[in-house]
Amino acid sequence: MDLEARFERTIASEQRVEPRDWMPEGYRKTLVRQIAQHAHSEIIGMQPEGNWITRAPSLRRKAILLAKVQDEAGHGLYLYAATETLGADRADLTEKLITGRQKYSSIFNYPTPSYADVGVIGWLVDGAAICNQVPLCRTSYGPYARAMIRICKEESFHQRQGYELLLTMMAGTDAQRAMVQESVDRFWWPALMMFGPPDAESTNSEQSLAWRIKRDTNDELRQKFVDMTVPQAEKLGVTLPDPELRWNAERGHHDFGQPDWDEFWQVVKGNGPAGAQRLAHRRKAHEDGEWVREAARVHSEKKRGVE
Numbered sequence: 312m313d314l315e316a317r318f319e320r321t322i323a324s325e326q327r328v329e330p331r332d333w334m335p336e337g338y339r340k341t342l343v344r345q346i347a348q349h350a351h352s353e354i355i356g357m358q359p360e361g362n363w364i365t366r367a368p369s370l371r372r373k374a375i376l377l378a379k380v381q382d383e384a385g386h387g388l389y390l391y392a393a394t395e396t397l398g399a400d401r402a403d404l405t406e407k408l409i410t411g412r413q414k415y416s417s418i419f420n421y422p423t424p425s426y427a428d429v430g431v432i433g434w435l436v437d438g439a440a441i442c443n444q445v446p447l448c449r450t451s452y453g454p455y456a457r458a459m460i461r462i463c464k465e466e467s468f469h470q471r472q473g474y475e476l477l478l479t480m481m482a483g484t485d486a487q488r489a490m491v492q493e494s495v496d497r498f499w500w501p502a503l504m505m506f507g508p509p510d511a512e513s514t515n516s517e518q519s520l521a522w523r524i525k526r527d528t529n530d531e532l533r534q535k536f537v538d539m540t541v542p543q544a545e546k547l548g549v550t551l552p553d554p555e556l557r558w559n560a561e562r563g564h565h566d567f568g569q570p571d572w573d574e575f576w577q578v579v580k581g582n583g584p585a586g587a588q589r590l591a592h593r594r595k596a597h598e599d600g601e602w603v604r605e606a607a608r609v610h611s612e613k614k615r616g617v618e
């Protein structure tokens with residue numbers, strides 16, 4: 312059987328493609344693109360909530376937030392390691408991120424001016440991430456699927472801690488309830504945008520679905536997220552800011568309005584409300600870390616010299 316046929320049979324039989332297997336160059340490139348941008352999202356995603364670590368209202372909240380932000384760093388490292396099994400170079404990917412040649416999730420370009428954002432990000436953003444990442448545990452590329460299994464376990468802690476924070480605030484004062492509602496109003500539509508453009512504008516979906524890199528379409532996962540989140544919002548006592556949101560018994564799903572896709576593409580192009588700040592912060596962190604990389608390089612050369 313030729314290599315291409317063997318690859319096709321692996322995909323069709325729901326087996327996993329491993330790093331040493333032959334794969335079409337397009338498959339490899341698509342994986343590097345998606346996994347690198349996924350990793351970039353995890354690393355940039357540390358910034359919005361990191362903003363509140365020093366201002367958390369209690370030691371317990373601070374410890375939980377620290378643990379969550381550290382988890383995101385770890386998720387980024389797993390995913391960069393997965394790209395390296397495809398021959399990508401981590402330094403090159405970082406360079407592409409900080410020079411705007413690779414993307415990260417639009418959601419992290421929105422500011423977090425209120426402490427309630429910490430809870431809403433856990434509930435909505437990590438909730439959306441769970442909807443999007445659980446199917447990726449069945450992605451056809453082995454290292455990516457295995458990274459997803461570990462990451463999804465930690466995401467459920469992220470989502471639960473956010474929801475519990477909001478339940479606490481909603482049981483508090485009117486001012487705290489208003490803070491939560493104001494944060495939900497700001498994050499609801501950007502959370503729906505996380506799943507990508509409408510299927511009709513998704514340039515990568517068809518091929519990614521054929522290669523079983525993606526297991527569902529953008530709109531399918533968005534619908535799943537809305538159906539999962541509406542009852543949670545009701546339990547919380549918050550209103551989701553979509554006048555078209557209603558249960559459609561015929562479809563067995565919620566009907567909902569469309570995000571502002573012009574806003575989405577502007578944010579994806581780097582013109583989001585906090586886009587420049589996020590990249591500048593990442594660029595500075597990279598530059599400030601140069602001495603560590605230099606020391607590690609000299610150390611490894613010395614060691615090699617000794618051996």
Ligand code: 3HC
Nearest residue numbers: 349352414415416417440504505506507513514515516579
């Ligand atoms: N933000 C930024 N860019 C986006 C985007 C978003 N929310 N949605 C789509 N895009 C980009 C795509 O990258 C693509 O551009 P490219 O070809 O230059 O990469 C273009 O818009 C067209 O979109 P497609 O639907 O054709 O792209 P994909 O098939 O890659 O689908 C995706 C986009 C659904 C994000 C898919 O890449 C995916 O599932 N990625 C893995 C999961 C991921 O990256 N999640 C991001 C959040 S990570 C996170 O939430 C961490 C948690 O801890 C909070």
